[in-house]
Amino acid sequence: MALKQTLRKPAPPKPVLTKAQAPTHPAEPATPTIFLRVDAVEVLEAFVAELDRSAARAEAAVREGRPRDALLAAGDMQTLLRTWKDRLDDALAQTRSKRVAPTVRGAAKAAADRVLPSLAARMREIEAQIRVHRARQNAIGAALRAASTAPAGVYGVAYGPGARYGARVAMRTTGHVVGLTA
Known part of the structure; x- marks a missing residue:
């Protein structure tokens, strides 16, 4: 069926080769160009x-x-x-x-x-x-x-050998260490 349709249609015309020419531009554009300047x-x-x-x-x-x-x-x-x-x-x-x-x-x-x-x-x-x-x-x-008198920091309690207990305040401006013995 496809063969019948292709045989019935005429072949498209071959393009005619011509020399390339520069495109022609109208002397004046169709829409005028407007340059806006701010005041x-x-x-x-x-x-x-x-x-x-x-x-x-x-x-x-x-x-x-x-x-x-x-x-x-x-x-x-x-x-x-x-x-x-x-x-x-x-x-x-x-x-x-x-x-x-x-x-x-x-x-x-x-x-x-x-x-x-x-x-x-x-x-x-x-x-x-x-x-x-x-x-x-x-x-x-x-x-x-x-x-400021209240120390701002992290409190840590450590105890070690000899039953010594110590509370240490980690702080930027002061470094007080308190030692307690039992």
Whole structure:
């Protein structure tokens, strides 16, 4: 049966060999290509405003003694930086690019000069507060360890020949050994 069907079908036409030609492209693309540039001034000001809000939340949480909220606000600041990274790169590239119109480049440079120093000062201030807080916590911890009278460690009781009993405290700062005889 398969033989009958192959005999009834005409053979496919043989391809005609021709010389290879370069593909022709239309002079103008069907859909125009659009290059989007970010508005550098708007991007920088919006980013600094968002970062200021998160920084204010973090500072308020630290002042009010809410470490969890301060940590969440700091995480928001990092997330904000990560999500705005590409837009910030584009905006800052416009301040250096010779392909951007001089008026746009000047406006972007003026915006960067206006907002970036205040942002850097704010971040240095937060870093200084963190250093002060960390030093204070370390000092409190050292004072508490020095004033602690209860030994913190593992107690072990050993008894050996001669019926001597001893309780030994394994500790980092002190090494007291108490010996008991029966």
